Every structure is written in C-alpha cells, then in structure tokens.
Amino acid sequence: EADIYQTPRYLVIGTGKKITLECSQTMGHDKMYWYQQDPGMELHLIHYSYGVNSTEKGDLSSESTVSRIRTEHFPLTLESARPSHTSQYLCASSERGQETQYFGPGTRLLVL
Amino acid sequence: QKEVEQNSGPLSVPEGAIASLNCTYSDRGSQSFFWYRQYSGKSPELIMSIYSNGDKEDGRFTAQLNKASQYVSLLIRDSQPSDSATYLCAVNWGGYNKLIFGAGTRLAVHP
Numbered sequence: 001e002a003d004i005y006q007t008p009r010y011l012v013i014g015t016g017k018k019i020t021l022e023c024s025q026t027m028g029h030d031k032m033y034w035y036q037q038d039p040g041m042e043l044h045l046i047h048y049s050y051g052v053n054s055t056e057k058g059d060l061s062s063e064s065t066v067s068r069i070r071t072e073h074f075p076l077t078l079e080s081a082r083p084s085h086t087s088q089y090l091c092a093s094s095e096r097g098q099e100t101q102y103f104g105p106g107t108r109l110l111v112l
Numbered sequence: 113q114k115e116v117e118q119n120s121g122p123l124s125v126p127e128g129a130i131a132s133l134n135c136t137y138s139d140r141g142s143q144s145f146f147w148y149r150q151y152s153g154k155s156p157e158l159i160m161s162i163y164s165n166g167d168k169e170d171g172r173f174t175a176q177l178n179k180a181s182q183y184v185s186l187l188i189r190d191s192q193p194s195d196s197a198t199y200l201c202a203v204n205w206g207g208y209n210k211l212i213f214g215a216g217t218r219l220a221v222h223p
Contacts (some may be wrong), residue, residue, distance in 0.1 A: 050209065
C-alpha cells in the first residue's frame with residue numbers, strides 16, 4: 001500500500017486567487033495522477049505523469065497545470081481560481097509496470 | 113455508451129446477505145480490472161484486482177470476470193453495515209497506463 005499525502009485537505013478561497021494543491025508519495029512510484037470528483041459523481045482524470053519531467057493532460061479538460069520535477073512530488077496549480085473549480089481533487093500513484101492506483105486522502109476545494 | 117457502466121443504486125441488502133455489484137465495459141482490449149470502495153467524503157481504497165476470466169476470492173469478497181461478455185462483478189458475502197459505501201469499478205484503457213472509473217454503485221447494508 002502506498003503512502004500518499006495531499007495538502008491542504010480543505011481549502012476555501014476567493015475567486016481569482018492562485019492555488020497549488022500538493023501531492024507527495026514516499027513509495028518511489030513512477031506514475032502519478034490527478035482526478036477531479038464532484039459529490040456523487042465519477043472520477044475524471046485531469047492530469048497524469050509517467051515520471052520526472054513527463055506530464056500529460058487527462059480525459060477531462062482542466063484549466064489547471066501540473067509539474068513533475070521530483071519523483072515523489074506532483075503539485076497541481078490553478079492560476080486563477082473560479083467557482084467552477086469547486087470540487088474534490090484526488091491524487092493517486094502506481095508503480096512502474098503496475099496498474100493498481102493508490103489514492104491520497106484528497107483536497108476539497110471551495111472557491112467563493 | 114459510457115466506457116464503464118455501473119448501476120448507480122442504491123443497492124439495499126440486509127445484514128448477512130450477499131451483495132452483488134455489476135460492471136460492464138466497452139473496450140475489448142482491457143486486461144486489468146479493479147474494484148475500489150469509497151466511503152462518503154473519503155478517497156477510493158482498493159478492494160481487489162482481477163486479470164483473468166473466472167473468480168478471485170479474498171476474504172468476504174469475490175471478483176468475477178467474463179471478458180467475452182465484457183462484464184466484471186463483485187460479490188460481498190455476509191454483508192455488514194460497515195460495507196455501506198460506493199463501489200467503483202475501474203478498467204485499464206486501451207493498453208495505456210490509465211484507468212477509467214465507473215460512476216459507482218451505492219451499497220446500503222441495513223441491520
């Protein structure tokens with residue numbers, strides 16, 4: 001089981017602010033993912049990375065950006081938050097050669 | 113047609129009964145299948161993975177896979193109120209290192 005951490009767990013912020021959601025894992029997993037999930041709805045992949053300096057956009061278009069400078073760290077940034085960004089953001093990771101994904105606890109974002 | 117389909121429920125079963133959760137998928141090339149459990153307000157946690165046709169058992173949980181019918185199911189024996197959660201089916205997509213998740217089936221186990 002992966003140790004994967006997300007901060008902050010909850011964030012309430014005003015429109016137009018820049019925010020960064022942090023995700024870190026200590027298992028040395030090569031692959032990391034960001035999902036967006038609205039209450040009672042399915043998970044949507046918004047970004048993924050197969051390793052350092054590798055990032056790809058997911059299936060759901062998102063105004064957020066990500067970076068992968070270190071294996072263990074995969075932060076997500078919103079340059080200008082809007083109420084439509086209100087959601088839960090879940091980070092996951094998996095080992096090279098494996099498809100099982102392990103999730104962090106999530107960040108609940110509320111943009112006023 | 114959605115890539116991974118699940119009945120949204122709620123599926124209501126009495127304590128001690130068998131809960132049967134179903135999932136169909138559209139990509140014939142999918143080779144890996146996963147069941148996750150998600151409690152309200154929490155993140156998904158892995159229950160089981162299955163890769164070959166047939167049954168795979170782990171404690172009270174049994175996953176069943178039929179690739180010809182593009183169907184995967186999860187049986188929960190001796191259901192407990194603590195099993196009440198949303199169960200997500202996930203399928204690897206087209207050989208890519210991505211999982212596609214269904215919308216989930218909400219299970220309610222009543223005493």
